[in-house]
Structures are given as structure tokens and as C-alpha cells.
Amino acid sequence: MKTKLLLLIAFVFTAININAQVSLIGPGATGSWGTDYNLSDADNDGIWTGTAVPMQGGFFKFRLNALWDTAWGNGNGAATWPTGIADTTPGTDNNITAVAGVYDVTFNATTGAFSFTGGAPIPVVKLVGSAVTAADGLLFSTSDLANFTISNATLVSGTAQFSIDGVLYGGLGFPTGSALSTTELIPSTAGSYTTITINITSGEYVFTPAPLIPAVSVIGDGVGGWPQDGVTDVNQMTSTDGVAYKLDKLACTVGSAKFRQSNGWSVNWGDSAFPSGIGTQDGSNIAISAAGTYDVTFNRLTGAYNFSFPTIALVGDAAGGWPQDGVNDVNVLTTTDGVTYTASNIALTAGACKFRANNGWSVNWGNPAFPSGTATQDGSNMLVSAADAGTYDVTLNRITGAYNFTTTMSVNQFGETSFSLVPNPTKGMFAINADVAKAEIFNLTGQLVKTFNNAAANESLSISELNQGIYFVKVTDLNLNEKTIKLIKE
Structure with missing residues (x-):
């Protein structure tokens, strides 16, 4: 019994380490849920480490192979900070909460035990001054401890300085310059800025103005009415660059529509085609032929537009x-x-x-x-x-x-016929105990990896070339009924 238990532990341990990669992810670690910070397993023993890892502060998790199939969080309440035991309980509310700083990280992928030790805290960088309306200034973030950034900032006319751990630095240049003086003030222009960045090592800073974005809207009796000049349109689209515009969940009836700019008729685009086409200045009305709630996109430079239902x-x-x-x-x-x-x-x-x-x-x-x-x-x-x-x-x-x-x-029924995949688990060959029109094999990420067409009952089907792991077989019978079954490849 003891030998079997040791073998089971060894199997689980080996499964985690073959072609594995454990990473940190989340706004508290990398700044977002879309970016991973990879740890290393130098000894291939399931102990993952990182040195001088900058943690932004806030929610984060550990996860395996940059996928959410295996992710460790605070599901059992034991994942405290800076040490604890993380587990794989599902849910978006089981994140671990990090305190901002630079840490050496250790994580045991078998037990879930982790620790964050040592390291200096992340410098606190803010933009302050009469150009900043926020009483406490605008707080910057960093991923490398040298370059600090703030996005989508709005300034008024005035002056500004960078506060780095409470010490003020400024310069005379705008929108670029070097903040090396403790007395100079940056002359700031009122407006919106896509990003403001500073390198606290060199002092170089950049204020990047947001692009001018004309208002574009969708109008017409098919989307609510034909407004006059100067009337603020209801169906305003959004854009981050003044070129690509979008509007989600636009309720449309059968009727006509056009795009127009700045709530007036001097610039407008149309084309009779629906649901997609190329709008031209003063072109024909778009003929909406099918009512529905559409996501709409429009390119202000090319006139290309599309009305579609999202998948x-x-x-x-x-x-x-x-x-x-x-x-x-x-x-x-x-x-x-x-x-x-x-x-x-x-x-x-x-x-x-x-x-x-x-x-x-x-x-x-x-x-x-x-x-x-x-x-x-x-x-x-x-x-x-x-x-x-x-x-x-x-x-x-x-x-x-x-x-x-x-x-x-029930999970064991397929149309009117009871069926199964045998053997399951399989080392490479399996069969379905019913005639099927199609059997599609998907991996855990949803990727279609193999298809069998017109398979007879109990016909041998091979997945020998696929890696070990869990797959899902989507089966379509001869009456076009569909059913999905889990299949394990050993």
C-alpha cells in the first residue's frame, strides 16, 4: 500500500513537471490578467522560484502553462501573505492579495506552499502640481522598477512635478524633457494624455497627448430617428484612435441608417449594403433588412462598416x-x-x-x-x-x-441509444459503441486536434499521435444529435 502511494505521488509530481511552466498572473503581480511572469524550476523538482520579482500589489494567482485549467489561489483561505498554501479551488473570488514590493519567490507546485521574501519596496511615483486636479496626485505603476507609467490622464493648464518617494523633480521641457531639478516646474498643457512616462534612473519623461477623436454616431429610422444638425445623437460610437469606431448592443429595426460626424450633416457616410459595406460621403442609406441587436464597427478612413451578432x-x-x-x-x-x-x-x-x-x-x-x-x-x-x-x-x-x-x-444517453467510449482511459486506440457521422477531438484549450468521419460502431479509432492528457470527444450521430464526452489519453 505504501509503495502504491509513493508511486501515485511520483506520478502526480512528474505530470506537473513534464513540459510545465508555472507563472504569476494578475494585477497584483504583472499589472493585468493578460500577462504572465514565468518562474523557473532549475532542479526540475516542482519547486518554482523567482528572484527580484516586482509585485504591483493587489490580486494575483499562480497558474500552469499560461492556462486556467490549473490555477492556484486562495480558495481554502490558507493563502495568506507573504506565505501560505494556495490551492486550485475554481472561482474568480479566490485570489491571493499581494503587497507591492520586490520579492524572491518560492512556490511548491505539489503542495501549493509559497513564500515571498526580501527585496526593496517599489518606489512611489506620482505626478503633482497645479496641472493635476487629484488632491493626492496621479499614481504611476511599473513592471521593471525603472520605467513608470500612468495611462489616460487628464491635465489642466499649469505646472507639474514628479514626486519620487516624496522628493520633487521637474524640468522645463514639455511634452518631453528630463526631470533632474528639484526646483524646476514642468509647464503642462491642458488636455487628455494617452500615457505619461518617466524613467526614474535617467529622469527622462514623455507626455503623450491622446489623439483628437471626432464624434461619430449611427442614425436613421432603423436605429431611432433622423436628427437635425446640432442635435446630439443618441447612438454615439467609441474610439481610441479616431479611426476605428465601435458601438455594441445597438437595437435595430427594419429601416435605414447612416453614420455621421460631430452631430451634423456636413460629414456623413452611407451605402445601401447590409450588414457590411463601404460607406462613402453622402452615400445611400444603409438598408437594415433584419431587425436585431447588433455590434457595429466603422472605419472613419476607409468607410468600412459591419453590423454583426457576437459569438x-x-x-x-x-x-x-x-x-x-x-x-x-x-x-x-x-x-x-x-x-x-x-x-x-x-x-x-x-x-x-x-x-x-x-x-x-x-x-x-x-x-x-x-x-x-x-x-x-x-x-x-x-x-x-x-x-x-x-x-x-x-x-x-x-x-x-x-x-x-x-x-x-443524462450524461450516459445519446439520442435513444446508450453509448460509451472504450477503453477510457486509452493508450492510443478507442471505439464508440454506435454508428456516428462525425467524432471531433478537442484539447483542454478548445482546439480541434482530430476528426473522424462516418465511424462504424466499435470501429478502432487512433489518437496515438496526441499527447497524454484530457480530451473531449464531440460526437454527432446519424440523426445529427450531438454529445460531448471526456476521454483520457494515457
Whole structure:
């Protein structure tokens, strides 16, 4: 018994370390949930370390291979700071909270034990002065302890200085210069700035003005009415560069529409094509032929526009895995109006899941409640218990966030025929005990890695070339019913 236990521990330990990479992620570590800081395992013993790692302060997690399939947080309440035990309990509310500073990091991927020790604190850098309206100044952030940045800052006319750990530095140049004097004031121009940066080693600073962005809106009887000159349009689009504009969740009826600039008719674009086309100055009205709630994009330079429904999918370890940005999702819902999204026969196992849009994480919805609730942007994961595992029909209202999972059939049923994958786990060959039109193999990131067409019952199917791990087999029977089953490759 003791020998078997030791072998099991060795197997788990080895599985974590083969081609593994543990990293830190989150605003408290790297500044965002989109950037990883890789730790190193020099001895290949599952002890991951980092030296002089800058921590921004706030929420963070450890995760494996830059994926969310295995991520360590504070789910059991034992992940205190600066030492503790992290675990893999799912959910967005189980983050570890870091105190800003520079640390030596140790993390044990087997036990979850971590420690952050030593290091100097991150310098506190602010922009202060009469050009800054915030009483405490504008606080900068850094990822390398030398270059400090603040984004989307607004200044009024006046002067400014950089406060570095309470010592004031300034210069005479604007929008660039060197802050080397403790008495000089930077003459600042009122306006919005995309970024303000300073290198506290050299003193060099840059104020980058935000681009001038003309207002562009969507108007017409198909989107609410035809306004007169000077009337502020309702359907204002947004842009960060004055070129690419977007407007999400625009309710459209059958009718006409155009784009116009600065709430007036001197600059307007149109084209009869729908849902996409190239708008030209004083062009024809866009003929909206199908009512719905659309996401709209427009390029002010080329005139290219598009009205579309976003793709929405269900993702998570309960639904096949946590995909990265840009990976095509498997469990895609369908819509006819851009509001109500549905999917049938989605297989769920015990675990966590969320909705996300357009195969990315910038728009996602969650709520811990299951099987129904109201999901919110960046909300917590929906938690599926072992007792709730099964096959569901799913609905989501994109506007309100209301969702519902309705049981369709048990996880062991496929249409009218009981079926299985055998053997499971497999070392390379498996069979399905029913005739199928198609069997698609997906990995944990949602990537399609292999397809079998027109497979007969009990026909041998090979996945010998695939790596060891967990896969999901999406099977379509001869009546076009679909079902997804987990398959383990040893």
C-alpha cells in the first residue's frame, strides 16, 4: 500500500513537471490578467522560484502553462501573505492579495506552499502640481522598477512635478524633457494624455497627448430617428484612435441608417449594403433588412462598416476547458436576434464555467448560481456540483445577463441509444459503441486536434499521435444529435 502511494505521488509530481511552466498572473503581480511572469524550476523538482520579482500589489494567482485549467489561489483561505498554501479551488473570488514590493519567490507546485521574501519596496511615483486636479496626485505603476507609467490622464493648464518617494523633480521641457531639478516646474498643457512616462534612473519623461477623436454616431429610422444638425445623437460610437469606431448592443429595426460626424450633416457616410459595406460621403442609406441587436464597427478612413451578432460560448473546466484568447470555443450558442442565445445538449461535468464573447476574455459573464441566475461582466464562475453534472439546454440573454440551464438527458444517453467510449482511459486506440457521422477531438484549450468521419460502431479509432492528457470527444450521430464526452489519453 505504501509503495502504491509513493508511486501515485511520483506520478502526480512528474505530470506537473513534464513540459510545465508555472507563472504569476494578475494585477497584483504583472499589472493585468493578460500577462504572465514565468518562474523557473532549475532542479526540475516542482519547486518554482523567482528572484527580484516586482509585485504591483493587489490580486494575483499562480497558474500552469499560461492556462486556467490549473490555477492556484486562495480558495481554502490558507493563502495568506507573504506565505501560505494556495490551492486550485475554481472561482474568480479566490485570489491571493499581494503587497507591492520586490520579492524572491518560492512556490511548491505539489503542495501549493509559497513564500515571498526580501527585496526593496517599489518606489512611489506620482505626478503633482497645479496641472493635476487629484488632491493626492496621479499614481504611476511599473513592471521593471525603472520605467513608470500612468495611462489616460487628464491635465489642466499649469505646472507639474514628479514626486519620487516624496522628493520633487521637474524640468522645463514639455511634452518631453528630463526631470533632474528639484526646483524646476514642468509647464503642462491642458488636455487628455494617452500615457505619461518617466524613467526614474535617467529622469527622462514623455507626455503623450491622446489623439483628437471626432464624434461619430449611427442614425436613421432603423436605429431611432433622423436628427437635425446640432442635435446630439443618441447612438454615439467609441474610439481610441479616431479611426476605428465601435458601438455594441445597438437595437435595430427594419429601416435605414447612416453614420455621421460631430452631430451634423456636413460629414456623413452611407451605402445601401447590409450588414457590411463601404460607406462613402453622402452615400445611400444603409438598408437594415433584419431587425436585431447588433455590434457595429466603422472605419472613419476607409468607410468600412459591419453590423454583426457576437459569438457567445460556454467555457470552463465543467464544459471542456478554459481556452486562451483567440482560441475558437467549442460550445458556441446560436442567436437569431443578438439578444437571446441558446445551445442544446451541452455536457457539463463537476467544475466551473462562464460565458464569453468572440473567443476572448474582454467580454465575459459569470455568477456562482446554477442552474439559473443573472450573469455580470467579469462575474464569478458558475459552479456545477457533481450532483448537477449532466447534459443541458442553455439560454442566455446578452442584454440582461439572465441565464438558465435545463436538463435534457443524462450524461450516459445519446439520442435513444446508450453509448460509451472504450477503453477510457486509452493508450492510443478507442471505439464508440454506435454508428456516428462525425467524432471531433478537442484539447483542454478548445482546439480541434482530430476528426473522424462516418465511424462504424466499435470501429478502432487512433489518437496515438496526441499527447497524454484530457480530451473531449464531440460526437454527432446519424440523426445529427450531438454529445460531448471526456476521454483520457494515457
